[in-house]
Amino acid sequence: AQSVTQLGSHVSVSEGALVLLRCNYSSSVPPYLFWYVQYPNQGLQLLLKYTSAATLVKGINGFEAEFKKSETSFHLTKPSAHMSDAAEYFCAVSDSYGNKLVFGAGTILRVKS
């Protein structure tokens, strides 16, 4: 069975500082990995996805993530946080037969001015 672990339910950074949100996955097959962002009372919006092409994936709003098979990790980073980045972020893995997603518990990102 697939699973996702997100380290840190809450992360707080200063505006302009590096954002690092951690995600580790477990999968018995080559995974498809995703990061989604959720703003209050909104649905999930895709930030980026890894589908076995380049290991460094660039997404929207300046976010990127690196797939590291040896570490079973897919951490999300952004060089400089903006106030508008404050939201909840979910890492997810999909199985080999389609798009059913297994989500982590989420990390709430707070950006301080």
Next chain:
Amino acid sequence: GAGVSQSPRYKVAKRGQDVALRCDPISGHVSLFWYQQALGQGPEFLTYFQNEAQLDKSGLPSDRFFAERPEGSVSTLKIQRTQQEDSAVYLCASSRRDRGTEAFFGQGTRLTVV
């Protein structure tokens, strides 16, 4: 429409009442998914349709939960005899059939059972 549309956005039900939640997927999307998101948790898979066929319902928590997509487009998630533990946001997502393609999510229906 341009995105996945869910209705109602908010639903308050008395314990024991039946509810029906609607999802309009993106036109032409073959795959449709329902997820349940409890407060402070990540979404959890409920069920999956490919066109009108329900291929996976392993996530439905009990036989009080039923989903259908009779014409391969609009889907309805029905919960019978609602319980307080059913309170959650119910998210619908649709995607093309291809592996690894993006699932587009609706804004969800927040169900509160009182």
